[in-house]
Amino acid sequence: MIVFFNISLVGYLLASIIYFVQLVYRRQVISNIAVATVIAGFVSHTLVLGLRSQATGHGPYTTSFEVAVFFAWVLAGIFLFANWKYQIKDLGAFVLPVVFLVFLYATFLSREVVAFPDTEFQALLTLHRTLSILGYAALAMAFAVGCMYLIQERQVKSKKLGMMFFRMPSLETLDNLNSRVISIGFPLFTLGFITGTIWNMEMTQHSLFSWNMIKVWPLIAGWLIYGLVFFGRLFVGLRGKRAAQFSMAGFATVMLTYFLHV
Amino acid sequence: MAAPNLILVGVNHKTTPVEVREKLAFNQDKIEESTEILLQHSEIHENIIISTCNRVEIYARVDDVSAGIDCLKKFLSEYHRIELEELEQYFYSYKDNETVEHLFKVSSSLDSMVLGEAQVLGQVKDAYTLARSLRATGQILNQLFEKAFNVAKRVREETGIAESAVSISSAAVELARKIFDDLENHTVMLVGTGEMAELAAKHLISYGAKTIYITSRTYERAAALAQTLNGSALDFQHFREDLHKADIVISSTAAPKFIIERDMVDAAIRQRRNRPMFFIDIAVPRDIAPEVNELENVYLYDIDDLQGVVNANVKEREREAELAIEIIQSEVDKFNNWIVSLDAVPTIVEIRKQAESSALTEAEKTLGKMPHLSEEDRQTIHNMSQSIVNKILHKPTVKLKKKTQAHDGHTYLKAIRELFHLDD
Known part of the structure; x- marks a missing residue:
């Protein structure tokens, strides 16, 4: 497994670099190489997950290591899908570094195999973790797309059209993509949140209000921010720059929550 | 040759x-x-x-x-x-x-x-x-x-040498296409019927814009242009009420003062629930108050801004031209290699002819001294002499073909011709 793990790590690092090169020297060959590198990293990544699950006998969501690797895998998968579907080549320069960093972070985590908590609510826990990871990956995507939106918006607004202006997609495309990933990510996040809460309550037999508040507050704040974007888009025409800023802020909050939990 | x-x-x-x-x-x-x-x-x-x-x-x-x-x-x-x-x-x-x-x-x-x-x-x-x-x-x-x-x-x-827009109207279209995904479902409003506005509108139409509103102080002119552009004319007194319907507004009137102010656009953008608007002001003096650009989801470019984009694009093309020169230089080298390799073929043919005829002469000479040999044996000797020629020449031939594809091809060719006395 370690071999494949390292292949993926190097693959994602290379892909991040190639995508940045591609921002400057836009050539078809370069973006082909970049996609090929991501695919290679992703295939090897899939093997890592497969082998790990075979070794542990359960899905990859028990230890921090497993969660990080699984999260990175979903994100890379969403990227490959979006790249194929929307043909936004520069997306890679924003998403791949995130994938790489999560992967790099995983190298510092313990690879010890931990048995899946043997409780009567196993199914609920599995559901909670799967939903949350899928949701976070979609929200990470919204973060990257939001970042692109802000760069492009700044260029158009300030009338200083830099090199990136020509390469990057239109504001509308980016806004639509942001809307789409949020409308997938937010419900998943919410469901993950709900299932997690129920599991927590069942496990500890505690009431709703006995959580560790410091840990939970940022999560609630994150949920509120995404809720604002999600419902704001639906009902009050929140879009564009605001939506991009909120999706970035939301992700930062969620990340904070994660590190508070570790 | x-x-x-x-x-x-x-x-x-x-x-x-x-x-x-x-x-x-x-x-x-x-x-x-x-x-x-x-x-x-x-x-x-x-x-x-x-x-x-x-x-x-x-x-x-x-x-x-x-x-x-x-x-x-x-x-x-x-x-x-x-x-x-x-x-x-x-x-x-x-x-x-x-x-x-x-x-x-x-x-x-x-x-x-x-x-x-x-x-x-x-x-x-x-x-x-x-x-x-x-x-x-x-x-x-x-x-x-x-x-x-x-x-x-x-x-x-x-390279991006032909990519960026280097005229005012194409720069306007380029910007529109970076704000809106495709222009097909977007509405264009012309305020004033200037020549440049018409040109920009035609450009937008060629990229798919379908719904066009035209308004002008003289209604007849708006109506006439509406006919050519397949759009509809609006009454100049009331066009502001329809402002919110437009995604792209091109203004080119001869009005001495601003005719589109910040609060009008603010109202329009609210009505549109923040869907972006792109204002192109090609009138001098300007038609649209510059504060309009401060509104969120609103982008305003006046004629100087567009000229600035054009200038930046020209510079961008110049940068891309450097990349193009690299491509051209490598292609010039490739073409030269092709020219030189044209030279290699006749040289190789000449060497072979020379060697084969030597082999033939020498074989005949030897066979002359051995009249007892059967026809079959004679043929074997001939075959052998030809095989030696092939064997000896094979490597230099391959090498020469390869070398003539490289930079110093000419030197090799010259040396070979000299060594084999091909030009005597």
Whole structure:
């Protein structure tokens, strides 16, 4: 497994670099190489997950290591899908570094195999973790797309059209993509949140209000921010720059929550 | 066979004022006539004449470079009845590599007045097709020009030289396409019916914009333009009420003061639930208050802003041109290798002929001393002598072919010809 793990790590690092090169020297060959590198990293990544699950006998969501690797895998998968579907080549320069960093972070985590908590609510826990990871990956995507939106918006607004202006997609495309990933990510996040809460309550037999508040507050704040974007888009025409800023802020909050939990 | 000598004599917009260029220009009939005249010269084996409003150039394959260049200059002077001394200052002439490089630059639009413009490639293609139909081209110029078209395609695909907009109206369209995904479902409103506004609108329509509103102080003019653009005219007094329907507003009235103010746009954008609006103000004095750009999801560009975009794009094209030059240089090298490899083939054939005839002579000599051998044995001896030739020559042949593809190909070829006495 370690071999494949390292292949993926190097693959994602290379892909991040190639995508940045591609921002400057836009050539078809370069973006082909970049996609090929991501695919290679992703295939090897899939093997890592497969082998790990075979070794542990359960899905990859028990230890921090497993969660990080699984999260990175979903994100890379969403990227490959979006790249194929929307043909936004520069997306890679924003998403791949995130994938790489999560992967790099995983190298510092313990690879010890931990048995899946043997409780009567196993199914609920599995559901909670799967939903949350899928949701976070979609929200990470919204973060990257939001970042692109802000760069492009700044260029158009300030009338200083830099090199990136020509390469990057239109504001509308980016806004639509942001809307789409949020409308997938937010419900998943919410469901993950709900299932997690129920599991927590069942496990500890505690009431709703006995959580560790410091840990939970940022999560609630994150949920509120995404809720604002999600419902704001639906009902009050929140879009564009605001939506991009909120999706970035939301992700930062969620990340904070994660590190508070570790 | 000596390396083919490619030459070029010409004038272009950089070297020559238009008064002279127009005197040197050829129309199609004159090109046909001139091509025939040039082919009569014993000096010239192939030729192609390119004549556009920015350049007149004659490409030719000749035996002797300087004689060929003089011949072309003299022809241009005599044909157009202008003293050669007078023309000499305008002419540029190139030989071999320089000719190849120059043509590649011309076809890729690096030598054009507007870098990256698309027209010149078509003109070079037309010139080539005409010359070819007149049987004025052979293997070398055919290959050269076909290659030039490939190079132009490569440059266009691999660099951004033709990508960014370098006119006001195309810059407006480019911006619109960076704000809105596709223009098909978007609405354009023209406030005022200026020529430039009409041009920009037509440009937007060609990119798919379908719904067009036109308003003007004189309703008739709005109605007339609405007819040509297949849009609908609005009453000038009330157009502000429909402002929220427009995604792109192009304003070009002669009004002395702002006719679109910040609060109007603010109201419109609210009504649109923040869907973005793009204002293009090409009027001088301006029609739209500059504060409009401060509103969120609203983008306002006036004529100076657009000119700024155009200037930046021209710079961008210049940057991309450097990348194009690299591509061209590598293609020039490839073309040279092809030319040199043309040289290798006859040399190899000559060496083989020489060796085979030696082998044959020597085998006959030996067999003469051995009359007792059967026909079968004689054949075996012959076969052996030929195999030795093949064996010995195989490696040098392969190497020579390979070396002539490289930079120092000529040196090898020269050495081989000298060592085997091929030119004696």
